Amino acid sequence: MSLTNENVEWNDDYCIGDIEIDREYKKLFNIAKQALAIEKLEEDALIIKAIKKIIDELSFYVSTHFVIEQKYMRTIQYPKVEQHTNLHKAIVSDLNKFISNLNNLSLEEVKTQLFTIIKSNFIDHIINEDKKIVKWETSLDSAEKTFDWHSSFELGENK
Secondary structure (H helix, E strand, O other): OOOOOHHHOOOHHHOOOOHHHHHHHHHHHHHHHHHHHHHHOOOHHHHHHHHHHHHHHHHHHHHHHHHHHHHHHHHOOOOOHHHHHHHHHHHHHHHHHHHHOHHHOOHHHHHHHHHHHHHHHHHHHHHHHHHHHHHHHHHHHHHHHHOOOOOOOOOOOOO
């Protein structure tokens, strides 16, 4: 599926419950909207300027957001933090490959690849992978409430 106005609309269902991370997600959706706005531009110089701005914003996003999200996952003791971190590394690698190959692409190819990266590596990641974090945390909270579990309880130890 490609990048469209429908799949860059923010939905509160994408939130994971951490104010800072959710704010970052909203920023990414705004970057995606900016990318789509490129389609309305007609002058190559304006298109190139807009693409550079979006790439700068994506680069800044990955340099800050992934660190914040990984710290959050460690704080809540998310059991798949290493696998998720590896997904982040793959996204950074894809973005870096794209950036290093820019001079070998036509303007249309740059736009197409940029849209694909935003959709598959960022939007889909939030909707599919990051939601696993909140599902895990929610199920843990639910278990604690259901079983009246307290952090003072210890497993496997006789007191």
